[in-house]
Each structure stands twice: as structure tokens, then as C-alpha cells.
Amino acid sequence: MSHITGLRRLPWTSLEGKREYVQPGGILAAAADSCEESMVAAAREDVGRAQAIAGDECSCRAELREAIRFLSRAAEDAITVAELRGERLPPEEPMTNSGSSAMGETLVSRFEDA
Template sequence: MSETESRPAPSQLRRLPWSEDGKSAYLSTGDGASFLARMADTMEEGMLTTAEVDMTRALSVADEVSASRAELKMAVRFLAHAVADAVEVARLRGERLGVDPEAKETAEFLRRTLTR
């Protein structure tokens, strides 16, 4: 068997919500819902739960009239962390959906337009 025959096709790889030595980790999805796939699902759910907690904490600080500048800066960091986690989970799940190229192009156009 050649090297290319033994490796799964890219569409059969799932990027995991953690890295190994700073590089993305992948799981071959050919064998269904493995223990590792369930672990990744659990980690993604944990990331979203933590993002919700961070968001709630940041909103609480923002609503506090006597919040100091340092507390407000920390609230912004909580929000940034929450957004980063939510975006990462959205990307991971989007990769598994196999979004068509036209949809990706539209999303990229919107991202560029909205972040100007």
C-alpha cells in the first residue's frame, strides 16, 4: 500500500479543538463516533460554556457603575476570550459541515467588508 492510500482523505479528517506542539491535531472520522470524537465534542461544549460564563462576568462588570478602569479592562479580556472560543468552535463545526466554495467566498467577502 502506498503512503497516499494509507492516509485518509482530507474530507475524512476532523480538526480537533487542541493542538500538539503548536500544530493542529486531526482525527480520522472514518470509524464513526469514537472516544476521541466524543472527547472533542465535550471540549467544544466546554469552550462554549466557558464563553457564556466569561460573557456574563464581563456584562456584570460593565453594568457596575463603580467598576474601575482595571475591572473594565478585565471585562474586555473576558469578552475577547469568549469571542475567540466561540469563533474557534464555529470554525471547527463549519469545517465538519463541508461548506461549499461559493459560501466560503461570500463569508470572506462579508468578513472583509464588515471589518473595515
């Protein structure tokens, strides 16, 4: 969750490299949504490029290193977007035994063991 309650972290930083926040809604939040969508689209393209290189039996070591760079950049973008969107999720409510599914109980026990 964001350390600043009620504000949304933007997918870019200030000129000084500091995180920036904005109130949800409005033009700046819409620009942030668009930026996140672009990051996901770029990640998909990078994965496609990497897969094409890896699938080509004639790819040399330099091309495979480039594929790794594509995948690394895609992973960075996907992680950033996941973190930003995760920060906007509402806090989880405590689970109760009444009405919880067997699947939910299994998942909870797996996380507790970790």
C-alpha cells in the first residue's frame, strides 16, 4: 500500500528521482493509466521479440543476449505496473471460517507455511 493514504503513486518519478503521488481521478491519473497501459503493451512486444529470437535456431549469442535484455525490460515494466496497481487495491478484510471455500483455506494455509 502507498505510504501516503488516499493518493496514487505515479509510474514516473520527479526530476530528483523521488516518487510522485496524485489524487485518484483527474487528468494526471488518466495520464498515469495511459502510461501503465503503454508499459504493459511494450512488455508484450518485448516478450514477442525475445520469443522470436529464441525460436530462431540460427540466433547467435549476441542475439540471445538481446533477447535477455528484452525479457528483462519486460519483466521490469510488468513488475512496476503490478506494484502500482497492487498499491491501489483496497485493504484485505480478515478471512472468517464461515463461508470460506476449501480453495481459499488451501491458499491461506500455503501462504502461512511460507
